[in-house]
Amino acid sequence: MRKWILDLHLYLGLLCAPYLVVYGVSAIAFNHDIKGGSSTSQWSAVVVAEGGTDLERAEEVRDALGLVGWTPERSVIRTDDALLRFRVQNPGRDYLIEWDDATGSTEVDETRSSWIAILRGIHGMRDLEGSVLGPVWYVYTEVSSWALAFAALSGIYLWLPRRSAALGTATVVAGAVVLAVLSIGVW
Amino acid sequence: MYKTLRKIHGYLGLALAAAVFFYAISGWLIYHGGRFGEPxxxxxxxxxxxxxxxxxxxxxxxxxxxxxxxxxxxxxxxxxxxxxxxxxxxxxxxxxxxxxxxxxxxxxxxxxxxxxFTTAGALAGLHRVYGTSGGPAHFAFAILVDFVALAMLGFALSGVYLWWKIKRKRMPGWVTLGASTAATVGLVLQLILAR
CATH class of the missing domain: 3.30.160 (Double Stranded RNA Binding Domain)
Known part of the structure; x- marks a missing residue:
């Protein structure tokens, strides 16, 4: 039983090690409001889209441009009869797109975020439209959450039979008390 | 080196077990948002x-x-x-x-x-408490958040080292670590490099 739990602790730990790095760095960035800089650029293309609604057309243009990210419905605005304006967003980019129905002419204002903003963005990200890694990240986050909870409990289980069990128990209790007291302070 | 790192990994893990468990569960609650009940x-x-x-x-x-x-x-x-x-x-x-x-x-x-908020909603709220402003209680909590975040990095790195020292058969570990690293680095690179 003990060997089995140690193996599970080890392999689940290896599985969620990159997740811990991402979450550790992004948690520090959240805590100290670190976002990094951003840069902008403009580019243009010609895209034909024939979807039914404006949102469907916007998503068609996004896919035709090969962009990854969400198209918030509230961002889709028809500025005049021929011009459709919308955003495509992901943790690394914010595209403001103006697409001309009649000619297919597409103007894109692209804002690039820093790598730290990307780590903040994927902290808890549920999906990423247009990327095969979006669903993979969803499953990975789900598994890692449970793996982390398991690692905490199995770590206690693995430590307690040792000679220093009393010190280990005191450490667990002290950590829990500190967490409880500080949580009450901000509750 | 191995013994020292094992002790640090172990005792830090014990000290932060409650915090790590809390962040894992509250993070999962947020991830599946909308199950918190009405405030x-x-x-x-x-x-x-x-x-x-x-x-x-x-x-x-x-x-x-x-x-x-x-x-x-x-x-x-x-x-x-x-x-x-x-x-x-x-x-x-x-x-x-x-x-x-x-x-x-x-x-x-x-x-x-x-x-x-309901208790579950408040736990989700506690997960999102960060930043040093707001008085001594928030400052102290922010220090805890930093400590847990740095410990996450430490657990990841020391855990890989300890696995390397403990296991003679390393292929299953390489496959596990390789797959999770590939998914994470692949996603970050896609977001950095994609047009």
Missing amino acids: VVVEARVTSDAFSAEAKDRAAARRIVEASADELAIVGRFKSVRPAAGGWHANFKSASVQQEVRWIPGQGTASIKTRT
């Missing part, structure tokens, strides 16, 4: 001369509402203030309570809407 909403109106004064900008509006914090029974820390509907809306938040104060200068009154 209890209470609205009240407070009369005070402070709300008669004109506020020329956000900083002045913040001073007005913070000066009346006791009368308004504010329990959270200041989050934001913005002009709206000819007056001002200010927001305060703690882990379990969210409060919105609305007032129009000259009227001498303010309305306050207090939302008290």
Whole structure:
């Protein structure tokens, strides 16, 4: 039983090690409001889209441009009869797109975020439209959450039979008390 | 080296077991948002001369509402203030309570809407408490958050080292670590490099 739990602790730990790095760095960035800089650029293309609604057309243009990210419905605005304006967003980019129905002419204002903003963005990200890694990240986050909870409990289980069990128990209790007291302070 | 790192990994893990467990479970709750139940909403109106004064900008509006914090029974820390509907809306938040104060200068009154979250909602709120502003309690909690975040990095790196030293058959570990690293690095690179 003990060997089995140690193996599970080890392999689940290896599985969620990159997740811990991402979450550790992004948690520090959240805590100290670190976002990094951003840069902008403009580019243009010609895209034909024939979807039914404006949102469907916007998503068609996004896919035709090969962009990854969400198209918030509230961002889709028809500025005049021929011009459709919308955003495509992901943790690394914010595209403001103006697409001309009649000619297919597409103007894109692209804002690039820093790598730290990307780590903040994927902290808890549920999906990423247009990327095969979006669903993979969803499953990975789900598994890692449970793996982390398991690692905490199995770590206690693995430590307690040792000679220093009393010190280990005191450490667990002290950590829990500190967490409880500080949580009450901000509750 | 191995013994020292094992002790650090072990005792740090024991000390932060409760915090790590809490962040894992509350993070999962947030990830599956919407299962927290409806908050209890209470609205009240407070009369005070402070709300008669004109506020020329956000900083002045913040001073007005913070000066009346006791009368308004504010329990959270200041989050934001913005002009709206000819007056001002200010927001305060703690882990379990969210409060919105609305007032129009000259009227001498303010309305306050207090939302008290369910226990699950408050746990999700606690997961999102970060930043050093808001007084000694928030500062102390921010230090805990930093400590847990740095420990996460330490657990990841020391865990890989300990696996390397413990296991003679390393192929299953390489496959596990390789797959998770490929997914993470692949996603970050896609977001950095994609057009």
